[in-house]
Amino acid sequence: MNAKQKKIVAIMPIKLNNERCPGKNTRLLGGKPLLRHELDSLVETGLCDEINVFCSNEAIVPFLSTGVKFLERPKDLDLPTSNFTQIFSSFISQKDADIYVYAHATAPFVKVETMKECIEAVLSEEFDSAFCAIRLQDFLWKNGEPLNxxxxxxxxxxxxxxxxxxxxxxxxxxxxxxxxxKRRIGVRPFIKEVSFEEAVDIDTPEDFKLAEVLLKIK
Known part of the structure; x- marks a missing residue:
């Protein structure tokens, strides 16, 4: 199959009942809901045939970017014990594709160019997967012993x-x-090194405050 003919489908899993930072996914960051930041960037890449928010509650629909679809997921996937494999197994049973993009609402600063680079790396067939990472080049320890x-x-x-x-x-x-x-990284991954800002992941109220500060100084 020609790379241009490959179907690319994106998923952003969302639950509205977050334990550590209640309501974070729809809370305003820089004037728009948190989840819209990464959704808008995914739309801007122009590389996805479909972008889906996978959520158990239709109350999420008013917060979605234009062109993004709502796909209802089982409520039992909202449990704190639910993991990637369970969530994605449910999604893939409903949405078939050649390439999947798994996005997180909690990463608002991932650049459009970064997304494109990761998608195009997998489209090239040189890599079977791609992910973002930060480079650690410091003295690291594990179990009381030097690691590296x-x-x-x-x-x-x-x-x-x-x-x-x-x-x-x-x-x-x-x-x-x-x-x-049964995982999201294969045996030939492309690792996209990102900046501190792009690596910000909002899990706690303190993380949200950091994101607000970063927006102000951009």
């Missing part, structure tokens, strides 16, 4: 081998990746 350096022969930090930490950002992966591995 020799404590008796300290290198310069710039000479340390970098470690990449996933951000919520977006995940792009083929249908085959999920069917084979």
């Amino acid at each position: 350096f020799d404590a008796t022969n300290l290198p310069r930090t710039q000479d340390l081998e970098p470690i990449y930490q996933e951000t919520s950002g977006i995940y792009v992966f083929t249908k085959d990746v999920f069917e084979k591995y």
Whole structure:
């Protein structure tokens, strides 16, 4: 199948009853609901055949960007114990595609260019998946032991081998990746390094305050 013929479907899972930061997904950030920031950017890429908000409550509909569809999901997926595999298994049973884009409402600063780069990397077929990450190049410890350096022969930090930490950002992966591995990152991933701002993930009221400050200084 030609890359241009591949169907690309985006999902943004949403629940309205957040435990750590109640109402965050629809709370205004810079004059528009939090979830609209990443939805608007997804629309702007022009690369998705469909963009869906996967939510158990139709009350989310007035907050959606133009062109974004509401897809109802089972209420049991709103439980705190629900995970990616359960949510996406339910979604993929209703929406077929060649490539999926898994987006998070809590990452409002992911750039359109970043999204395009991740989607195009998977479209190229050189990579089977793509995700955003921040680069860690510092002295890291685990279980009381150095993780990435020799404590008796300290290198310069710039000479340390970098470690990449996933951000919520977006995940792009083929249908085959999920069917084979039941995950969103395959065996040939493209890692898109992002800035501190793009990596911001809103989980708590303090995170929301940080996002508000970042918007003011942009």
